[in-house]
Amino acid sequence: MTDIEVGPATDPERFLRTDTVVWFQEMLAAPAETQLLGLPADQRFAAEVDGADETAYPGIYGVYPLELAVPGDRLVPCAGLTWVGVHPDHRRRGVLTAMLRHHFEQVRDTPGTHVSALHASEPAIYGRYGYGLASVELTVTLSRGTTLTAPGLEEQAGTVTTRLATVTDADVARRMYDCHRAVVDAGAVVGAPEFYERVCLQFPEWLRDKEPWRILFARRDGRDAGFAMFRRTPKWDDARPAGTVEVHFLVGEPAVRLALLRRLVDLDLIGSVRLRSGSADDLVVAWAGGPRATAGVETYDGLWVRVVDLPAAFAARTWSAPCDVVVEVADRHAPWNDGTWRIRADADGAAVAERTVADADLRLPVEALGSAYLGGGNLAALARAGLAQEARPGAAAELWRAMRTDVPPAGSMMF
């Protein structure tokens, strides 16, 4: 096998050339640092291989510094793995494997950060590296004028007004960041302020004939209370307006989201509204009156979570029920997690994981723990499916009851 060295990517132009060839996209005209906005210089990494072409790195990856909302209304630091790409000349020779090993070591050595998370380009890639699917994401399409019923929220929704802005308007990125950070459900991720500046970038090559992204702010008591980010695409069917609205963020408390959605399904000249990043039990489906009352519900994988430092990650979230389970964890790529742990949670929601020589009640791969980390991946169902092995009957359900949450994890914004 070729020697692969992973370290800082110090040449932004070379980084972007790799990205462009990996994703077969056109080169953007904007300066490299503008294109990389939001990806801190010390969070850009590259793989070098002897004899590689000097113009592009053989492999690249980057990390957005994110905060992840974990059970118990806590925001914890999270390494947002992104910009992963291996040059077509170097694929299937272990470059990704070397980069992910490097990433896990970096995260392990970063004080306060214990988990990594990502959105996968393809579902088959990341499970083998210990990422578990932590949330299921719904894309919900609503027809224009869909009635959204929520008697318990009417009074609050009635106090919300909405006001349209464009991402290029002054201060929009900061307002988005403030709103997003103020109201997050477990499962959601929040970026650093620069991340929202990135979201607001409008490269001409991306824009072409498209509408610039609009931000519909919700206002209550003279302050921002949430927002929706959307763009419309005009369409006409037999001379009837049938434009589509694509919504990428819907942020705020439930009553605020309801008010924003009511405005979106009432926009002129549209036929449908497509909402990304819904949770498995999304409020929108309930407000519409069930899946058949929508114009379509599609299910995708949401956030993939990788527990990098097992005991620290477990201590960072709140647990839902007491448990005392001995778990044998298989972890090839972060060997410091590999082995047997006694996991105990108390009635106050605190958990401790300690090394033990006791016999395991349950054997599972580390990705199963990533899957359950946000309260979503059902470990008892996993055991039934033969993807975790119980030595003590009921051990998987015991651990699951302690990790699960009342509602499924929220959808995560794309990063």
Ligand SMILES: CC(=O)SCCNC(=O)CCNC(=O)[C@H](O)C(C)(C)COP(=O)(O)OP(=O)(O)OC[C@H]1O[C@@H](n2cnc3c(N)ncnc32)[C@H](O)[C@@H]1OP(=O)(O)O
């Ligand atoms: C978080 C994000 O940024 S998601 C974006 C990921 N990037 C992309 O999809 C861009 C296009 N694809 C690529 O750049 C590359 O194909 C990558 C990054 C997916 C894989 O890089 P490679 O260096 O080829 O992977 P590597 O050689 O380390 O492969 C490791 C293993 O994963 C497997 N694997 C790699 N890619 C895939 C895939 N797309 N589907 C299924 N298995 C895969 C390999 O077969 C190999 O298996 P093995 O260990 O059993 O032999």
